[in-house]
Amino acid sequence: MAVLTGGLAACGDDSEPQESTTTASPIDRSTDSPSSSESSSSSESETSSGDGSGDGAELPDDLPPEARKNTKEGAAAFGEYYYEAVGEASHSGVTTDLAPLGDDECTPCSKVVSNIEQDAAKGQTRSAKPYSLSNVKAAERPDQGFKVSMTVDVKAHHVYENDKIIGDVEKTQYMLTEHVVWSGGRWHIADWVIS
Structure with missing residues (x-):
């Protein structure tokens, strides 16, 4: 029996322009700590305070400092962290860290959380974190934010x-x-699509 992740959802428009890209460095969570995440800047326009957003959701403690910055590199690091969180949640069945990362109107975000929670309620989990990410790149979109793309193995x-x-x-x-x-x-995360 072959099973794919319940979160393999697609939504939205993939018509962003081809612009310059930035490659994100791999995230090393071994040195991250909640207290070190904001040591370099306290400007709201550049970083998040780490205590949540305007919607009251708390960010995970292990969200790396680079993923808290309002920069192109920060968008790439956040996008990478998000999908690693999808993999961890599918392994553990726990969506606590994953759920607040998606925008309230992100259909694939809410769908993947719902699918993982439904599977966990039936006692279903995966034997391992299934994903390995590479070639993480961010390109500015003409409307708002960034298009973050990556290869998922x-x-x-x-x-x-x-x-x-x-x-x-x-x-x-x-x-x-x-x-x-x-x-x-x-x-x-406002939307995501798999191709």
Whole structure:
């Protein structure tokens, strides 16, 4: 039985222009701490305070400092963090850190959270964090925010239900494109699509 993530949703317009890109460095969470995330700047226009956004949602403590900055590199780092959080939530069944990262109107964001929560309620999780991300790039969109794109490698893994294997996911690769916007002093995922 082959199973793909419940969050493989597509929505929105992929007609952003081809502009210059910035490659994000891999995120190293081993040195991140909540207290170090805002040591360099306290300007609301450049960074988030780390205590949430205008919508009252709290940002995860392990969100790296670069993903808290209102810069092109910050958008790329936030987009990368978001999809890593999707992978972690699909492995653990816990969406606490994932849910506040998406905009309230982001259909694929709410759908992936809902699917993971429904699977977890049935006792379904994945045997491993399934995703490995590379070639993370950000390009400014003409409307607002950034188009963040990356290559997603999905490793072969099992799907469990109450500690029994109920399916296998085959190794695959796809492109992920996210629309990342700055609002309320922090980044949000406004939309994403897989191709």
